[in-house]
Amino acid sequence: MKPVYVINGFLDSGKTDFTKYTLAQPYFRTKGTTLLIVCEEGENDYDEKLLTMTNTIKEVIEDEEDFTPATMMALDAKYDPERIIVEYNGMWNYKNFKLPKKWRLEQQITIIDASSFVLYFSNMKSLLSEQLRNSELILFNRCDGIEDLASYKRNVKAINQRADIIFEDQNGEVDVTLDEDLPFDLNADPIELNNFGYGMFYLDALEHVDRYDGKNIKFTAMVSKPFDMADNAFVPGRLAMTCCAEDMQFLGFKCEYDQASSLKEKEWITVTCNVRKALVPEYQGVGPLLSVVELEHVSEPANPVIDFSNPAV
Numbered sequence: 001m002k003p004v005y006v007i008n009g010f011l012d013s014g015k016t017d018f019t020k021y022t023l024a025q026p027y028f029r030t031k032g033t034t035l036l037i038v039c040e041e042g043e044n045d046y047d048e049k050l051l052t053m054t055n056t057i058k059e060v061i062e063d064e065e066d067f068t069p070a071t072m073m074a075l076d077a078k079y080d081p082e083r084i085i086v087e088y089n090g091m092w093n094y095k096n097f098k099l100p101k102k103w104r105l106e107q108q109i110t111i112i113d114a115s116s117f118v119l120y121f122s123n124m125k126s127l128l129s130e131q132l133r134n135s136e137l138i139l140f141n142r143c144d145g146i147e148d149l150a151s152y153k154r155n156v157k158a159i160n161q162r163a164d165i166i167f168e169d170q171n172g173e174v175d176v177t178l179d180e181d182l183p184f185d186l187n188a189d190p191i192e193l194n195n196f197g198y199g200m201f202y203l204d205a206l207e208h209v210d211r212y213d214g215k216n217i218k219f220t221a222m223v224s225k226p227f228d229m230a231d232n233a234f235v236p237g238r239l240a241m242t243c244c245a246e247d248m249q250f251l252g253f254k255c256e257y258d259q260a261s262s263l264k265e266k267e268w269i270t271v272t273c274n275v276r277k278a279l280v281p282e283y284q285g286v287g288p289l290l291s292v293v294e295l296e297h298v299s300e301p302a303n304p305v306i307d308f309s310n311p312a313v
Helices: 015-024 047-053 069-081 114-122 127-134 149-159 196-208
Strands: 002-008 032-036 056-060 082-089 103-113 139-140 164-169 171-172 216-225 233-241 248-252 268-280 283-296
Touching: 002 015, 002 032, 002 047, 015 032, 015 047, 015 082, 015 103, 032 069, 047 056, 047 069, 103 149, 103 248, 114 127, 114 139, 114 268, 139 268, 149 164, 149 196, 196 216, 196 248, 196 283, 216 283
Parallel strands: 002 082, 002 103, 032 056, 032 082, 103 139, 139 164
Antiparallel strands: 164 171, 216 233, 216 268, 233 248, 268 283
């Protein structure tokens, strides 16, 4: 299986610069040919000297209908590359992205021009979401002068919770934390979470579980009972719409409760939980583990779905 590295992003986001930098790194210079498939050409192009020095062959596919497994297998037969880099066209729907069976998606990276992020997120959210959804790394460049990078991080994490997110300005990497941007009081006992607040807690706890270790939280949640979970546990959480109504995720953490067997799937509760950092098999690692302190059965709230664009609910 030949490894494929996909570089996503809209035109002039910096995909070519990132790819050129990657090609030039010693760790990427291994034996064999690199096939570089470019699906849109901007003002910045690849220097022939770099391509020759890195044993890279560039091929351009200009039309989305030509980006097919058959076309790629023809290139494979022609060049027999050891690895493939795809600089994908940001205006093509990533849902249509398909690789030949002999190729394996090794890594997907999305490059974003931070100065244009709000424009694309507001007007092309569906296309952008498809770029972000399965990316392992999301790189925001050109962050100079942008103060609210934490909101950019929130919006991306709502779509892809697992991705590593890096912000860069002209001086290098920018550290972005959410400490002062959280819509609740970390020192309260319990920390009370509204609709938006629960969504923010969920995203933040994925990265900063230490921040909540030993604290109590209170929120209204829907009950989920995965079939493979122990009888003394369940998952309280909320549905979140990340792009459109057809594209919702359930956000919740494992919760220990002696009376979990009495709970019904999809019923609503208001629960106070203690949070602790623990090794949780269901996470395949360390993460937030909740335990019930107090539980009350309630009716479905007026706003059952988390809307990350509306902090008021």
